[in-house]
Amino acid sequence: MKIKQLEVSEFRNYETLSVKFDEKVNILYGDNAQGKTNVLEAIYLCGTTKSHKGSKDKEMIRISKEEAHIRMMIEKAEIPHRIDMHLKKNKAKGAAIDGVPIKRSSDLFGLLHIVFFSPEDLSMLKNGPGERRRFLDLELCQLDKMYLYYLGNYNRALNQRNNLLKQIGFKKELADTIGVWDAQLAEYGTALMRAREQFIDELNELLPKTNAKLSGGKEELYIKYEPNVSEKEFEIKLKRNLERDLVLKSTSCGPHRDDISFYVEDNDLKLYGSQGQQRTAALSLKLAEIELVREKIKENPILLLDDVLSELDRNRQTYLLESITDLQTIITCTGLEEFIGDRKKYHKIFHVVNGMIQEQ
Numbered sequence: 001m002k003i004k005q006l007e008v009s010e011f012r013n014y015e016t017l018s019v020k021f022d023e024k025v026n027i028l029y030g031d032n033a034q035g036k037t038n039v040l041e042a043i044y045l046c047g048t049t050k051s052h053k054g055s056k057d058k059e060m061i062r063i064s065k066e067e068a069h070i071r072m073m074i075e076k077a078e079i080p081h082r083i084d085m086h087l088k089k090n091k092a093k094g095a096a097i098d099g100v101p102i103k104r105s106s107d108l109f110g111l112l113h114i115v116f117f118s119p120e121d122l123s124m125l126k127n128g129p130g131e132r133r134r135f136l137d138l139e140l141c142q143l144d145k146m147y148l149y150y151l152g153n154y155n156r157a158l159n160q161r162n163n164l165l166k167q168i169g170f171k172k173e174l175a176d177t178i179g180v181w182d183a184q185l186a187e188y189g190t191a192l193m194r195a196r197e198q199f200i201d202e203l204n205e206l207l208p209k210t211n212a213k214l215s216g217g218k219e220e221l222y223i224k225y226e227p228n229v230s231e232k233e234f235e236i237k238l239k240r241n242l243e244r245d246l247v248l249k250s251t252s253c254g255p256h257r258d259d260i261s262f263y264v265e266d267n268d269l270k271l272y273g274s275q276g277q278q279r280t281a282a283l284s285l286k287l288a289e290i291e292l293v294r295e296k297i298k299e300n301p302i303l304l305l306d307d308v309l310s311e312l313d314r315n316r317q318t319y320l321l322e323s324i325t326d327l328q329t330i331i332t333c334t335g336l337e338e339f340i341g342d343r344k345k346y347h348k349i350f351h352v353v354n355g356m357i358q359e360q
Contacts, residue, residue, distance in 0.1 A: 001074065001075070001076045001111075001112055001113065001299055001300070001301075001302060001328075002021075002023045002074060002075045002076075002302075002328050003021050003043065003072060003073075003074050003112075003302060003328065003330075004020065004021065004073040004074060004075055004080070005018065005019065005020045005021070005072070005073040006018070006019050006021070006039065006042060006043060006046075006070070006071075006072050006073075007069075007070070007071040007072075008042050008068070008069065008070045008071075009068065009069045010061060010062040010065040010067060010068040010069065011038065011042055011060060011061070011062060011068040011069070011070060011087070012035065012038035012041070012042075012060055012062065013034075013035045013038060013062070013354070013355040014035060014038065014062070014355045015062065015355065017039075017355075017357060019039070019350065019357055019359075021328070021330065021348065022328075022347035022348040023328050023347075024325075024328060024329070024347045025324075025325075025328075025329045025331065025346045025347055025348075026328075026329065026330045026331065026346075026347065026348045026349075026350070027331050027332075027333065027336070027346050027348070027349045027350065028330065028331065028332045028333075028350045028352050028357070029332070029333050029334065029335060029336055029349070029350070029351060029352065030334070030351055030352035030353055031334060031353075032334065034352045034353055034354055034355070035352055035354070035355045035357075036306075036307070036332035036333075036352045037306050037307070037332060039330070039332075039352075039357075040052070040116070040304045040306050040330060040332060041053065041055070041060070042070050042072075043072065043114065043302075043304060043330065044114055044116055044304065045060070045070060045085055046070050046071075046072040046083045046085050046112075047072075047083075047108070047111075047112040047113075047114045047142075047302075048105070048108070048109070048114065048138075048141070048142065049085070049093065049095060049105040049108055050105075050138075052116045052118070052138070052304075054134070057087045057088065057089070057092075057093050058087075058089045058090075060087055061087055061088075061089055066088065066089050067086065067087060067088050067089070068086075068087040069084070069085070069086055069087075070084070070085040070087075071083070071084050071085075072085075074111070074112060076111060076112075081097060081098055081111060082097070082098055082099070083095070083096075083097055083108070083111070083112075084096040084097075084099075095108060097111065105148065106145045106148050106149065109141070109142055109145055109148065110145070110297075112302060113142050113143075113293055113297055113299070113301040113302065114142070114301060114302050114303075114304060115139075115286070115289055115290055115293060115301045115302070115303050115304070116138070116304045116306070117286050117303065117304065117305050117306065117308050118306040118307070118308065119306070119307060119308060119311050121135070121282055121285075121286060121308075122278075122279050122282045122283070122308065122311050122312075123278075123282075124282050124285075125262055125269055125270050125273065125278040125281060125282060126270065126278060129257070129258070129259040132259055132260050133256075133258055133259070135285075136196055136199065136258075136260070137151060139199070139289060139293075140195055140196070140199055142293075143199075143293070143296055143297075144195060146191070146195075147191075147192070147195045150188045150191040150192050150195070151188075151192060153184070153188045154184075154185065154188035154189055154192055154254075154255070154256075155256075157181050157184040157185050157188060158185060158251055158254070158256060160181050161178065161181035161182070161185065161251050162249065162250050162251055164177065164178055164181065165178075165245055165246055165248075165249045165250065165251070166249045168246060169246070169249075178242070182235055182238045182239065183235065185234070185235075185238065185251070185254055186234045186235035186238070189234055189254050189255045190231045190234065192255045193227050193231055193255050193258070194231070196225055196227075196255070196258065197225050197227075200223050200224075200225040200260065202292055203223060203285070203288050203289070203292060204222050204223055206288040206291045206292060207221050207222060207223065207284055207285070207288045208220055208221070208222075209288075210283075210284040210287040210288050210291070211280065211281070211284040213319060214280045214283060214284055214316065214319060215280055219264045219265075219277070219280075220264065220265065221262065221263070221264055221280075221281055221284055222262075222263055223260050223261070223262055223263075223285070224260065224261045224262075224263060225258070225260055226258065226259045226260060226261055227255065227258050228253055228254060228255065228256075228257035228258050228259075229253045229254060234253070234254065237253045238251070238253065238254075241253055262278075262281045262285075264277065264281075269281055279311070279312070279316070280316070283312070283316060283320065287320075287323055290303065290323075290324075290327070300326060300327050300328070301327065302327070302328050302329075302330075303324055303327045303328070303329040303330070304329075304330050305320075305329060305330070305331040305332065306332050307332050307333055307334065308320075308331075309321075309331070309333055310333060310334065332352075336349070
């Protein structure tokens with residue numbers, strides 16, 4: 001799979017844009033706030049129907065405009081395809097593949113597989129659990145269409161239950177209907193927990209190799225899945241916590257509160273790891289993710305690196321760049337210092353200035 005060309009109009013700070021990518025390494029460089037990350041966001045949106053930052057459609061439309069359009073030309077198994085995305089301020093987005101509208105985002109998955117790596121990923125260990133859950137969901141939704149189905153249904157049931165918890169304060173008789181949503185949360189939540197646990201197990205098979213190279217073989221890294229509640233107790237706990245949930249007006253247990261932890265031997269890196277150890281663990285995780293995707297889909301994913309190199313020391317920079325030589329990669333950075341002396345390895349370089357891109 002390869003991205004051949006990206007076209008956007010009225011997206012973020014771009015009035016119009018058309019850029020053709022090389023099938024190997026592409027570099028977008030320029031000062032901050034010029035639009036480099038917006039290009040990566042458009043690519044990710046076309047591949048998944050979602051912003052990697054969780055932005056709403058109306059936030060991605062250029063200021064004072066009502067609509068935005070993205071078109072991406074790709075090639076999969078030497079067959080060309082076109083993905084169109086139409087964002088609207090007050091309506092649901094529209095998407096089409098080769099001119100045929102799709103009704104579900106799951107119809108898009110499988111056409112592309114994108115691994116996104118940003119500075120926030122390097123801080124994953126010290127930030128809140130929401131960011132770590134987001135990592136699980138973004139990857140699993142691309143790898144498994146059923147996971148996307150379960151996650152969507154779980155979130156809808158969760159929103160319905162939370163709304164009901166608020167309404168019960170005014171209409172006590174509504175409490176009789178909450179069991180319907182408890183049953184749905186238990187059904188879909190159990191499927192999410194099983195998929196997450198399997199995903200973590202698969203990553204743990206790959207992590208020793210990636211982390212050994214980064215740490216010089218000194219540390220053995222593994223991840224531990226920490227479900228908020230067990231599968232067997234989920235529905236029971238929902239009933240047990242009902243009085244508390246009515247006070248809080250939100251659901252206090254379930255996979256929407258899951259977490260993962262990173263360990264070297266028995267030491268939790270979130271609590272006891274140095275910044276260097278935490279960043280090494282995050283980088284190891286991303287490289288293991290790439291390897292897992294390769295194994296699952298039997299193809300190389302497309303890698304988006306958003307200003308990550310400046311956050312890494314020279315050794316980690318070198319290892320990362322050497323690990324991705326066979327991937328189509330699009331890298332954003334503020335300058336080209338990281339690439340001095342290795343220009344031949346980078347096939348296209350673009351300068352980004354205030355919503356304009358010039359190939360060099």
